[in-house]
Amino acid sequence: MPGTIEKRGKSAYRITVSDGYNPDGTQRRMRKTLRFPEEMTERACLRACEQESALLYAQLQSGEAVCAKLLTLEELARLYMEDHATAAGLTEKTKAGYRELLEGRILPALGREPVQKLTPQKISRFYTALYREPSKGNHASGKTLSASSVMHYHRMLRALLNYAVKCGYIATNPALRVTAPRQEQREAAYYDDVQSARLLKALEDAPLKYRAGVMLALLGQLRKGEIAGLDWQDADLDARLLHIRRSATHVPGVGVVVKSPKTQSGKRLIALPQDMIDVLKALKREQAADRLQMGETWVDSGAMFTAWNGSRQHPDTIGKWFSRFLAEHNLPHIRFHDLRHTGASLLFSQGVDIQTISKRLGHSKTSVTMDIYGHAYDANDRRAADDLGALLRRKQG
Numbered sequence: 001m002p003g004t005i006e007k008r009g010k011s012a013y014r015i016t017v018s019d020g021y022n023p024d025g026t027q028r029r030m031r032k033t034l035r036f037p038e039e040m041t042e043r044a045c046l047r048a049c050e051q052e053s054a055l056l057y058a059q060l061q062s063g064e065a066v067c068a069k070l071l072t073l074e075e076l077a078r079l080y081m082e083d084h085a086t087a088a089g090l091t092e093k094t095k096a097g098y099r100e101l102l103e104g105r106i107l108p109a110l111g112r113e114p115v116q117k118l119t120p121q122k123i124s125r126f127y128t129a130l131y132r133e134p135s136k137g138n139h140a141s142g143k144t145l146s147a148s149s150v151m152h153y154h155r156m157l158r159a160l161l162n163y164a165v166k167c168g169y170i171a172t173n174p175a176l177r178v179t180a181p182r183q184e185q186r187e188a189a190y191y192d193d194v195q196s197a198r199l200l201k202a203l204e205d206a207p208l209k210y211r212a213g214v215m216l217a218l219l220g221q222l223r224k225g226e227i228a229g230l231d232w233q234d235a236d237l238d239a240r241l242l243h244i245r246r247s248a249t250h251v252p253g254v255g256v257v258v259k260s261p262k263t264q265s266g267k268r269l270i271a272l273p274q275d276m277i278d279v280l281k282a283l284k285r286e287q288a289a290d291r292l293q294m295g296e297t298w299v300d301s302g303a304m305f306t307a308w309n310g311s312r313q314h315p316d317t318i319g320k321w322f323s324r325f326l327a328e329h330n331l332p333h334i335r336f337h338d339l340r341h342t343g344a345s346l347l348f349s350q351g352v353d354i355q356t357i358s359k360r361l362g363h364s365k366t367s368v369t370m371d372i373y374g375h376a377y378d379a380n381d382r383r384a385a386d387d388l389g390a391l392l393r394r395k396q397g
Contacts (some may be wrong), residue, residue: 074111
């Protein structure tokens with residue numbers, strides 16, 4: 001058993017046990033001082049110390065005992081980002097999001113707090129303060145953080161303190177004893193068929209790359225990152241098929257990064273209508289002309305959607321353009337991502353089965369599709385019941 005026993009006085013002994021090393025390289029150990037009656041023999045004292053050492057070592061291994069070293073939340077966050085986040089293979093985008101949560105509000109409020117002294121009450125007061133603070137860019141209007149935003153901070157704190165438990169700094173996670181912020185269930189916004197037709201009509205005079213991007217979100221149910229991640233080699237224009245193999249994201253300080261989908265179901269093959277194919281062919285011809293005009297300054301990225309010099313387009317570009325486009329054409333405001341919802345809802349309205357829709361969306365389970373598009377499915381199911389009733393009435397009549 002790793003450990004030592006030191007005599008610290010006439011009848012006092014200090015026991016030290018160790019169990020490996022902390023992520024910061026320091027030895028993971030516990031100390032305890034024992035005092036005995038003066039009439040006890042040294043041999044009896046040492047036997048008692050050995051028994052207590054064995055007990056303390058077992059507690060240290062099981063996580064019941066915690067390390068004596070005080071560690072601030074700021075120090076823990078640094079270890080978490082340097083050690084765990086890298087070892088877990090988190091993407092640069094995810095790590096950038098973690099840093100924004102930590103540096104934005106968590107560490108300014110709780111960074112100097114020793115992890116061992118962080119209580120559920122202190123965490124709860126932090127959440128209350130978050131609810132009262134203006135959200136980013138809304139200091140003038142006073143609009144405060146939503147429950148969904150506060151939930152992001154709760155998940156970050158929970159992960160940090162789980163890491164502290166794993167490393168032996170604390171025995172239990174205080175964030176697990178705090179009532180989690182209640183998230184609002186956001187209902188998917190979408191256009192109906194008439195509004196969608198108006199949108200497509202208005203797009204006829206739009207620049208080709210924006211027209212194609214909007215149509216892919218609507219007709220192909222693609223996310224903006226999936227659109228920005230497309231290469232021309234992903235499209236079989238003759239067969240009217242599109243492979244979704246990757247997604248593009250922007251990482252601050254790094255640039256546009258292309259990565260594989262989070263789940264295997266995110267990689268998929270979808271069919272496109274002929275109108276969509278015609279627009280993509282026109283975009284490809286336009287891009288070829290731009291390449292010739294730019295000459296050696298053209299960056300041959302192979303991307304379907306490019307910036308002025310041929311490099312891959314920023315994923316947020318299409319969304320910002322789309323908001324301005326809707327305002328200019330007096331169309332109801334929806335987010336760019338809501339075009340994906342619109343396409344899925346229209347498919348439901350046409351009687352397409354849920355398995356096909358779920359596969360086109362890249363969902364891992366049809367239950368995920370149902371949670372988001374239950375309203376569209378229920379309406380379609382009601383129509384099916386009415387149609388069946390009408391059919392049988394006609395047969396009876």
